[in-house]
Amino acid sequence: MYLITGGCGYIGSHIAYQILKENKNSKIIILDNLSTGVLGNIKNIEKFFNVSIKFYKGDIRNRTLVKKILNQNKVTTLIHLAGMKSISESLIKLEDYYECNVKGSIVLLSEIFKSGVNNILFSSSATVYGSKNKTPYREDMLTYPESPYAISKKITEELLKSYSLKYKNSSIAILRYFNPIGLSPSGILKLSHKSDHNNLIPNLIRAFKEKEVKVEIYGNDYDTKDGTCVRDYIHIDDLVEGHTRALKYISNRNGFYIWNLGSQKGYSVLEVVNSFEKILKKKISKEISPRRNGDLDKFWSNCNKAKKQLNWKARKNLLHMLQDTWKYNNK
Numbered sequence: 001m002y003l004i005t006g007g008c009g010y011i012g013s014h015i016a017y018q019i020l021k022e023n024k025n026s027k028i029i030i031l032d033n034l035s036t037g038v039l040g041n042i043k044n045i046e047k048f049f050n051v052s053i054k055f056y057k058g059d060i061r062n063r064t065l066v067k068k069i070l071n072q073n074k075v076t077t078l079i080h081l082a083g084m085k086s087i088s089e090s091l092i093k094l095e096d097y098y099e100c101n102v103k104g105s106i107v108l109l110s111e112i113f114k115s116g117v118n119n120i121l122f123s124s125s126a127t128v129y130g131s132k133n134k135t136p137y138r139e140d141m142l143t144y145p146e147s148p149y150a151i152s153k154k155i156t157e158e159l160l161k162s163y164s165l166k167y168k169n170s171s172i173a174i175l176r177y178f179n180p181i182g183l184s185p186s187g188i189l190k191l192s193h194k195s196d197h198n199n200l201i202p203n204l205i206r207a208f209k210e211k212e213v214k215v216e217i218y219g220n221d222y223d224t225k226d227g228t229c230v231r232d233y234i235h236i237d238d239l240v241e242g243h244t245r246a247l248k249y250i251s252n253r254n255g256f257y258i259w260n261l262g263s264q265k266g267y268s269v270l271e272v273v274n275s276f277e278k279i280l281k282k283k284i285s286k287e288i289s290p291r292r293n294g295d296l297d298k299f300w301s302n303c304n305k306a307k308k309q310l311n312w313k314a315r316k317n318l319l320h321m322l323q324d325t326w327k328y329n330n331k
């Protein structure tokens with residue numbers, strides 16, 4: 001039985017969908033405080049597969065609730081995604097990020113290990129590498145997180161590493177995501193209206209739908225091919241497949257593992273905007289805004305480790321990612 005924290009969010013709902021797609025008899029429980037998540041996505045998954053997903057509305061910091069969930073259900077695997085996720089916001093709401101991402105993980109994980117659950121997947125982030133590393137980022141590089149958000153991810157990684165020393169029979173996978181975009185071609189999962197509108201994709205969708213909205217490009221003076229930030233975008237379907245491969249890998253091995261999940265390619269923000277315009281055959285207004293605090297100029301992944309150990313590789317390209325985002329968010 002899987003417990004997915006943050007399961008109503010963008011990535012969590014896609015993981016729930018994929019687990020059921022691979023095995024309709026899988027049992028899933030979700031713990032989510034709905035701060036950004038969408039319960040409708042889970043309801044759609046239930047309808048689509050004709051299954052029921054047990055949902056607990058609440059916070060990972062609520063120890064009593066976490067204990068209750070673990071007492072009431074035979075959880076075998078934790079997929080821990082709940083958390084706050086904006087780099088720039090983390091510099092403003094610094095304490096909230098540590099409260100939610102670090103304290104929340106301490107509360108959740110202490111109860112998880114006490115209850116004997118020892119298969120764990122954690123959503124970490126490529127931001128743990130930091131600008132001191134040369135791109136492409138590899139898992140064996142030292143990490144230099146440069147924002148409270150990235151530090152909160154790194155601390156949780158270290159926390160899990162410490163648990164792996166204490167609980168020798170645990171199997172822990174840290175997945176360092178690059179920039180997931182796109183939507184599942186099932187058409188049943190939508191982007192949250194509560195998602196961060198400073199993010200490129202929600203901002204682009206609004207700009208294509210609403211004439212008066214301009215797409216904001218944060219900084220055009222970075223040391224990159226066209227001056228805008230370069231990121232490693234990965235299709236959400238590829239990302240979630242990385243999770244199911246990692247789950248299989250750790251299901252018969254103890255230990256602590258780290259894998260990058262990216263497409264190994266860097267696209268600039270302007271390239272993404274231009275590609276979207278080409279797909280939709282429509283020009284949108286763009287506005288160059290000041291750089292956002294904490295943004296790095298360019299980075300992308302080296303995923304050789306995941307390829308070798310998980311037999312996993314991202315397959316979909318930028319066009320798939322953008323086409324699917326548009327088509328399935330509006331379906």
Ligand SMILES: NC(=O)c1ccc[n+]([C@@H]2O[C@H](COP(=O)([O-])OP(=O)(O)OC[C@H]3O[C@@H](n4cnc5c(N)ncnc54)[C@H](O)[C@@H]3O)[C@@H](O)[C@H]2O)c1
Pocket residue numbers: 005006007008009010011012031032033034035036037038058059060061080081082083084085100104123124125126177178179180192
């Ligand atoms: N989307 C990305 O670009 C990206 C990149 C790297 C890492 N990640 C990590 O992946 C995870 C999921 O990201 P996402 O894009 O799906 O974000 P999301 O905001 O869509 O999902 C996060 C979910 O967690 C829930 N949540 C937040 N704080 C909670 C708390 N304290 N208790 C219970 N539920 C809580 C929210 O309601 C939401 O449903 C996050 O941990 C994020 O840091 C995301």
